Amino acid sequence: MADPIRELSDLLARLPGVGRRTALRLAFHLLGAPEEYARELGQAIARIRDRVRPCSVCRNLTEQDPCAVCGNPRRDRSIICVVAGVPDLWAIEETGSYRGLYHVLHGLLAPLDGVGPEDLHLDALRARVQADGTAEVIVATRPSVEGEATAFVVRDILKDLPVRVSRIASGVPHGGELEYADRVTLGFALDGRRNMP
Amino acid sequence: MDAPDKTTAAFLVRLVDYGESDRIVTLFTRDYGKISALARGARKSRRRFGGALEPFCLLEVTLASHARGLWRLGETTLVAAYPGLASSLARLGAAARILELAREVVPEHEPDPAMFELLEQALPALSRADEPHVAATAAAASLRVLALAGFELRFTDCSVCGAPVPKGARVRFDPWRGGVVCTPCGGGPIGLAAAAVRGLLALLALPLSRVSEAGVDAPRVAQIEEAIDAFVRHHLGKPLRSSRFRAS
Numbered sequence: 001m002a003d004p005i006r007e008l009s010d011l012l013a014r015l016p017g018v019g020r021r022t023a024l025r026l027a028f029h030l031l032g033a034p035e036e037y038a039r040e041l042g043q044a045i046a047r048i049r050d051r052v053r054p055c056s057v058c059r060n061l062t063e064q065d066p067c068a069v070c071g072n073p074r075r076d077r078s079i080i081c082v083v084a085g086v087p088d089l090w091a092i093e094e095t096g097s098y099r100g101l102y103h104v105l106h107g108l109l110a111p112l113d114g115v116g117p118e119d120l121h122l123d124a125l126r127a128r129v130q131a132d133g134t135a136e137v138i139v140a141t142r143p144s145v146e147g148e149a150t151a152f153v154v155r156d157i158l159k160d161l162p163v164r165v166s167r168i169a170s171g172v173p174h175g176g177e178l179e180y181a182d183r184v185t186l187g188f189a190l191d192g193r194r195n196m197p
Numbered sequence: 198m199d200a201p202d203k204t205t206a207a208f209l210v211r212l213v214d215y216g217e218s219d220r221i222v223t224l225f226t227r228d229y230g231k232i233s234a235l236a237r238g239a240r241k242s243r244r245r246f247g248g249a250l251e252p253f254c255l256l257e258v259t260l261a262s263h264a265r266g267l268w269r270l271g272e273t274t275l276v277a278a279y280p281g282l283a284s285s286l287a288r289l290g291a292a293a294r295i296l297e298l299a300r301e302v303v304p305e306h307e308p309d310p311a312m313f314e315l316l317e318q319a320l321p322a323l324s325r326a327d328e329p330h331v332a333a334t335a336a337a338a339s340l341r342v343l344a345l346a347g348f349e350l351r352f353t354d355c356s357v358c359g360a361p362v363p364k365g366a367r368v369r370f371d372p373w374r375g376g377v378v379c380t381p382c383g384g385g386p387i388g389l390a391a392a393a394v395r396g397l398l399a400l401l402a403l404p405l406s407r408v409s410e411a412g413v414d415a416p417r418v419a420q421i422e423e424a425i426d427a428f429v430r431h432h433l434g435k436p437l438r439s440s441r442f443r444a445s
Contacts, residue, residue: 017218017240109286109289111293111439112210112211112293114438114441116442117286145254145279145282145289146283148284149282151283182248183276184254184275184276184278
């Protein structure tokens, strides 16, 4: 095999979710693709490392600082939604129903892996809430032990500040079948029931 | 012909990404002991395992033999969650220490129903423990985990000469010897007040759910934890990753 192909294939195989066969297939695909595409891809990969940085306000990954969300004057600055990672931020943005700001933790508490509160940029969140007089912090971490524990830690670090801390709802997914829901999820859904308007 | 699938109760104690879309999970199971299993597609879709691949929960797993000796994880159901663990860093950290300790000291592929039963008792006990009693519950559970794994720490007689420890005396604990060591035998680096030893024996005499009744105060529990930590560090050659949560 020609060395440049092997080199690219080896590099692609180090990407998460890409095995050796897929990496080789991708390398040959790039070899056969229009030259302009391959060049743009290479430049985009270089740019992502050169230009993408954590937003100094919310730690979203961004080329401009502050990020597009923090820099948008039409966003509701009285609400901060706390998420574990940037993909979660994007998922919430795609709903189109949230107009507040974000704070990205870049992880969840994971005691079995040695990840503690000091690894989650919580001091920066507290400083923001304090400085901006935020009215509400929504904790949108996933409904697992580690996600819930992270939510409780967020609540605890903000408890002496005049801010409402709320938690996203959890339970049976929209369109899901009750008979296939596990008993824990169903239990949470029942515990978290609400009055109908 | 393939062996039939096996279903057993399990605690997840480690999760590692594998290949393009899979994960390798380490499970402590009721019937097969500590095993590793391949969870195919676990990274691509949370639907595959219904979000059940979570630590700190009791699971029911279906296992199929795999060609390379690795189990293949099939249907996985969340049987019990312990909500009290998530609401307190102290409780979550304690539960993590117990699961991590069990993960580290238990050999693979050796069924240990007593250890499984202990974990089944420890997680709900910690989940329900009042904050002041979390450390004592965790210490009692840790000592039991060590004992079941063959590391019963000795506190009532010298680990070298076997002489009984005089009642009411302050003793020295030596993690290298796995217990207290009397002065003539050289003592040990960690001091334990007589009240700490009494407290420790009281903790071990009670079920984990009733450890608070032992009435062991925080400074004594801290001494007991120091001795356990030192032993674990010595035995494993490293501290537990979750041990930092005690200080948080």
